[in-house]
Amino acid sequence: ATMAARDDARACDARCEGVRAASSACDACGSAAAKYTCPACARKSCSLACVNRHKAAHECDGKRARVGFIDIRDFTDGDVVRDYRFLEDAGATGERAKRWKPTFGETSVDGGDGARENGGGRGGRGGRGRGRGNDAHHARRALDALGAKCAERGVEVRFMANGMARRRLNTTMHHRKRDELFWRCEWAFHVGDARVVRVDDKVSENVTLADVYAAHVKALTIETEDKATVAAFKPTDADENKTTNDGENNANASASTYVALLEQFDTPANAKRWHAVSLQQTLAQALRGKVVVEFPTFHVVPTLRADAFVLASP
Numbered sequence: 001a002t003m004a005a006r007d008d009a010r011a012c013d014a015r016c017e018g019v020r021a022a023s024s025a026c027d028a029c030g031s032a033a034a035k036y037t038c039p040a041c042a043r044k045s046c047s048l049a050c051v052n053r054h055k056a057a058h059e060c061d062g063k064r065a066r067v068g069f070i071d072i073r074d075f076t077d078g079d080v081v082r083d084y085r086f087l088e089d090a091g092a093t094g095e096r097a098k099r100w101k102p103t104f105g106e107t108s109v110d111g112g113d114g115a116r117e118n119g120g121g122r123g124g125r126g127g128r129g130r131g132r133g134n135d136a137h138h139a140r141r142a143l144d145a146l147g148a149k150c151a152e153r154g155v156e157v158r159f160m161a162n163g164m165a166r167r168r169l170n171t172t173m174h175h176r177k178r179d180e181l182f183w184r185c186e187w188a189f190h191v192g193d194a195r196v197v198r199v200d201d202k203v204s205e206n207v208t209l210a211d212v213y214a215a216h217v218k219a220l221t222i223e224t225e226d227k228a229t230v231a232a233f234k235p236t237d238a239d240e241n242k243t244t245n246d247g248e249n250n251a252n253a254s255a256s257t258y259v260a261l262l263e264q265f266d267t268p269a270n271a272k273r274w275h276a277v278s279l280q281q282t283l284a285q286a287l288r289g290k291v292v293v294e295f296p297t298f299h300v301v302p303t304l305r306a307d308a309f310v311l312a313s314p
Helices: 002-023 048-058 077-099 132-152 165-169 209-223 227-233 246-255 283-287 303-308
Strands: 156-158 173-175 180-191 194-204 258-264 273-277 291-293 297-302
Touching (some): 180 209, 209 227
Antiparallel strands (some): 180 194
């Protein structure tokens, strides 16, 4: 009886060990024992290759959701500490934004021939070497001048506070000699559930959007392994026949495999509206009458998914 009890105990231990091994197996390859647990989705992995594989397969960034909802009954001391650190980071970011000073030069918002890097200009009352104390003043003047040039073209530009990411990324400039705006433009391609963002640092307001778009689609097709996912974004003959009128453009959207949209601002977050954009327009025509935060972001959506985007009234 004692031998039988020992055999049963060994068999139970073996079963338990098998369950533990199965539960700690790598979720990516399923063969090796797991060593790491993802902070974001709690999936287990055994190596860097499997970590990257699970991130790509599940579109996981590997970062714990710092602002995710946690029921008060599940709240722990660790959650309190994480929230406290999150608030500390937010305060530090605000302090860095206050200390940040824009630089001036060839890529400045006023076209590179306005205020110089150290705040000094050639001639004028201050002459050379006016120092860094007037940087904020020059920055404000440069933004006001840029905003005025945009307003002349019927575009309302809203500038964010210094230190904000979109403010720092903005490379939009006005070329004074040619009286021409060069915009930073973003193109957000809605590929499946993801967004692929491509950027133009300087696009002339007189350029036709179709030319810029075609270059991005060509590069996107080369970079993407699964060509079928980006096939809907390729320009067609129907695109060339689109008119510049928003209403007619919407009517012709069914003949194309994609639509280009600009977000309408000053709408509730749960009731977003979008402007349909014809790529046969110039950039200046597309932006006229629109509100832009720092620089335009064009969303390119397959026609099959366009119903999720409610168009604004013309």
